[in-house]
Amino acid sequence: MSNQMSSDTNGTLPRHYLKPCLLLLLAEGPSHGYELLEHVRRMGIKGAEPGGLYRYLRAMEKEEMVSSWWEPSQAGPARRTYVLTEEGRKGLNESVQSLRDVREILVTLLDRYDSLSTKATASRP
Amino acid sequence: MSNQMSSDTNGTLPRHYLKPCLLLLLAEGPSHGYELLEHVRRMGIKGAEPGGLYRYLRAMEKEEMVSSWWEPSQAGPARRTYVLTEEGRKGLNESVQSLRDVREILVTLLDRYDSLSTKATASRP
DNA sequence: GCCTATAGATGTATATTGTATCTATCCGGT
DNA sequence: ACCGGATAGATACAATATACATCTATAGGC
Numbered sequence: 001m002s003n004q005m006s007s008d009t010n011g012t013l014p015r016h017y018l019k020p021c022l023l024l025l026l027a028e029g030p031s032h033g034y035e036l037l038e039h040v041r042r043m044g045i046k047g048a049e050p051g052g053l054y055r056y057l058r059a060m061e062k063e064e065m066v067s068s069w070w071e072p073s074q075a076g077p078a079r080r081t082y083v084l085t086e087e088g089r090k091g092l093n094e095s096v097q098s099l100r101d102v103r104e105i106l107v108t109l110l111d112r113y114d115s116l117s118t119k120a121t122a123s124r125p
Numbered sequence: 126m127s128n129q130m131s132s133d134t135n136g137t138l139p140r141h142y143l144k145p146c147l148l149l150l151l152a153e154g155p156s157h158g159y160e161l162l163e164h165v166r167r168m169g170i171k172g173a174e175p176g177g178l179y180r181y182l183r184a185m186e187k188e189e190m191v192s193s194w195w196e197p198s199q200a201g202p203a204r205r206t207y208v209l210t211e212e213g214r215k216g217l218n219e220s221v222q223s224l225r226d227v228r229e230i231l232v233t234l235l236d237r238y239d240s241l242s243t244k245a246t247a248s249r250p
Numbered sequence: 251g252c253c254t255a256t257a258g259a260t261g262t263a264t265a266t267t268g269t270a271t272c273t274a275t276c277c278g279g280t
Numbered sequence: 281a282c283c284g285g286a287t288a289g290a291t292a293c294a295a296t297a298t299a300c301a302t303c304t305a306t307a308g309g310c
Contacts, residue, residue, distance in 0.1 A: 012223075013230045015267075016139060024238055034288050044230035052267065054289060076287040077275040096238050098136055099231060105138045105169035106228045113149055113221050140298075159257050177298065179258060201256045202306040 013044040018056055020095035021045060023084065026066060027092055032079035033057055057082060065091045138169040143181055145220035146170060148209065151191060152217055157204035158182055182207060190216050 013021070021040045025031060031039070033054050040048045057080075060066045065088035071081045084092070138146070146165045150156060156164070158179050165173045182205075185191045190213035196206045209217070 013227055013234075014139065014141060016141070017234075021234065024234065024241070027238075027241055032288080033290095043234065044226075047268095049268070050289075051269075051291080055267095055291090058290090073276085073288080075276065077273095077289075079288065092238075096235065099235060101136045101169075102138055103228060103231045103235065106224060106231070109138075109146070109149065109168065110221065110224060110228065113152075113217075116149070116152055157257080158259095172299090174299070175258075176260080176300075180260085183259085198257080198306085200307060202258075202304095204257065 012046040015045055015047055015052065017099075018045060018048060018053070019060070020092065020099055022053075022056065022060065023065065023088055023092035023095060026082055026084040026088065030081050030083040032071075032081050034079070036082070060088070063087070063091075137171040140170055140172055140177070142224075143170060143173065143178070144185070145217065145224055147178075147181065147185065148190065148213055148217035148220060151207055151209040151213065155206050155208040157196075157206050159204070161207070185213070188212070188216075 018040060021043055022036060025036055025039050025043075033050075036057070037048060037050060037053050040053070057066065057068070061068055061082075064085055066082045067085055068080050068082045070078050072078050143165060146168055147161060150161055150164050150168075158175075161182070162173060162175055162178050165178070182191065182193070186193055186207075189210055191207045192210055193205045193207045195203050197203050
């Protein structure tokens with residue numbers, strides 16, 4: 001039964017905004033997976049999980065949006081530190097542009113919803 | 126090769142906002158699939174396609190968000206007319222609330238991006 | 251009769267996600 | 281010295297979602 005509806009984006013940014021989030025976070029400075037996980041969660045992608053995140057980072061590396069290396073940790077296991085590449089910076093700029101588009105569409109959609117209830121109230125004298 | 130990144134949400138609302146869009150459109154008045162397809166496309170979900178849309182409508186009907194019946198058309202084949210149910214109205218309200226959350230997170234994220242480049246420019250005297 | 255636009259539905263390959271599980275390291279407690 | 285928990289990263293496989301092609305039908309124009 002192919003049914004995609006399930007429970008929606010409740011209060012959280014859909015996980016598919018993970019890419020722009022990661023690019024933004026890395027534009028703010030180098031970081032490693034475990035830390036990025038907490039950051040993206042705090043940024044709004046509550047449902048982010050390690051599996052997907054690490055996968056994403058590797059995929060981004062394959063696309064040369066980021067590069068990484070192992071770095072020993074003073075406390076705990078070694079970390080893979082990620083930094084944004086030139087490509088990644090460009091990718092971020094593009095992502096941000098489409099995010100702006102999405103934001104505008106959302107605003108329009110929400111206005112449309114609001115005017116809907118306004119009309120409904122207005123029609124009750 | 127499992128690579129999820131591909132080309133992102135370029136200029137369009139991700140297809141997974143189809144549900145709130147359809148609910149909003151149906152809140153504005155009854156409609157049928159073919160017409161809804163054009164409307165959601167104009168609303169920003171450029172990549173919406175008939176297959177997914179019709180399936181989506183049937184799924185929403187199974188969830189009792191909408192109800193439908195066949196209606197003969199004056200010109201062309203019969204149409205399945207959809208209307209929003211009480212359930213659907215509630216679903217729309219909830220969807221809209223999470224859309225507002227998403228919008229706010231997006232705004233925060235974009236501000237953060239902007240302040241990033243501001244800092245970069247500011248550091249060049 | 252044949253072609254096109256309209257209208258709806260289904261089948262299926264592929265892509266993406268979700269969930270569980272696995273390895274390893276360091277630190278603190280006992 | 282040994283154990284358990286926090287940190288860190290990675291992988292396998294199932295479940296879902298998406299894209300694309302295809303199929304049925306009807307009405308109207310030519």
